[in-house]
Amino acid sequence: MTFPNRDRRPSDRPTEHLRPAEPVYREEAVYPREEEVVERGDGRVRAVRVVCAVIDLLCWLFAIVLAIHIFLVIGGANPANGFAQLIDSWSAGVSLGLRDLFTPASAGLRTLLNDGLAASVRGGCERSDT
Numbered sequence: 102m103t104f105p106n107r108d109r110r111p112s113d114r115p116t117e118h119l120r121p122a123e124p125v126y127r128e129e130a131v132y133p134r135e136e137e138v139v140e141r142g143d144g145r146v147r148a149v150r151v152v153c154a155v156i157d158l159l160c161w162l163f164a165i166v167l168a169i170h171i172f173l174v175i176g177g178a179n180p181a182n183g184f185a186q187l188i189d190s191w192s193a194g195v196s197l198g199l200r201d202l203f204t205p206a207s208a209g210l211r212t213l214l215n216d217g218l219a220a221s222v223r224g225g226c227e228r229s230d231t
Contacts (some may be wrong), residue, residue: 167173167220174212192216 170192178185193200196219202213 164220166191166195166215171212171216175209181214193217197222 166188170188173188175184180186180189196216199215199219201215202218203211205211205214
């Protein structure tokens with residue numbers, strides 16, 4: 102009984118290395134293989150994200166303080182009240198120097214324009230997750 106020769110190497114070079122034939126799947130022929138992007142768990146990336154989250158939180162906190170100040174001034178809150186004084190002093194610190202940019206006669210409109218502009222600049226800083 103004879104067996105078929107399954108060795109694909111030429112008879113004059115029997116020690117030549119041949120790669121095994123790779124099967125071709127129909128899916129690979131029709132749909133090219135996609136690369137998978139794996140994000141490394143790098144400590145620097147995590148640290149930067151934490152710092153960005155803290156800065157974002159502070160920006161929103163400052164915008165909320167400015168919005169509360171606008172509400173208190175337009176609502177006619179008592180300026181001698183401790184809470185109103187606290188919010189007034191905090192809003193002065195986070196107003197980005199825009200406290201006296203607009204000077205209309207009405208105190209409510211002045212606060213709305215100046216602190217509203219500062220709040221929109223503070224609250225408008227969004228991050229991009231790419």
